[in-house]
Amino acid sequence: MSHHLFLLSPSDTPLYSLTHQSTKPVPSVTSPLASNLPTWSTSAFAGTLTALSGASSATQHTTGGAVRVGGGQDRHVIQMIANAGLDVIEDVMRKENMMYLKSVDKFNEWTISAFITPGNMKFVLLHEGKNDDGIRQFFMDVWELYVKTMVNPFHTAHTRIRSSVFDNRVRASARKHL
Numbered sequence: 001m002s003h004h005l006f007l008l009s010p011s012d013t014p015l016y017s018l019t020h021q022s023t024k025p026v027p028s029v030t031s032p033l034a035s036n037l038p039t040w041s042t043s044a045f046a047g048t049l050t051a052l053s054g055a056s057s058a059t060q061h062t063t064g065g066a067v068r069v070g071g072g073q074d075r076h077v078i079q080m081i082a083n084a085g086l087d088v089i090e091d092v093m094r095k096e097n098m099m100y101l102k103s104v105d106k107f108n109e110w111t112i113s114a115f116i117t118p119g120n121m122k123f124v125l126l127h128e129g130k131n132d133d134g135i136r137q138f139f140m141d142v143w144e145l146y147v148k149t150m151v152n153p154f155h156t157a158h159t160r161i162r163s164s165v166f167d168n169r170v171r172a173s174a175r176k177h178l
Helices: 046-053 075-095 132-151 164-177
Strands: 002-008 014-021 058-062 065-069 100-107 110-116 122-127
Touching: 002 075, 002 132, 002 164, 014 164, 075 100, 075 110, 075 122, 100 132, 110 132, 122 132, 132 164
Parallel strands: none
Antiparallel strands: 002 014, 002 122, 058 065, 100 110, 110 122
16 A cells, blocks of 8 residues: 655645555555556556556556556656645635644545644645544654754755655654554
């Protein structure tokens, strides 16, 4: 099961992203649209169509052999889903006065959870399974690490986070909670 974390500034500029592969098994989810896609397609858009349809895996056959495409793992599709969720996150932010917004949106097998800091930073997590307590704890750990990074006098606020210590600790928290 994979998780994709994005830290966004108040102006929705990406400051940090992480893709984490969990060792927990994921149930296979098939989409009715995915089963109707032709398997013989060698179009440049076949992987994107398959990923958008929610297929868990697809194989594109070429003269050189079979190549795995799509499957919801394409980086541009993951970013599109996260960006599409920002509008929903802002709507929920206006209605609820909470930091942890749980599951705010769903796109095929992907669920979007969000955490909003008092400084209006958005932590967006795309995930496939349901683990509300683990996700909440993960967001709390990431928030604590983010605050520690912002206190660092050598880091400028609302700029890309390049700290290897921050990255290693976020990855450790993901392994622990997700």
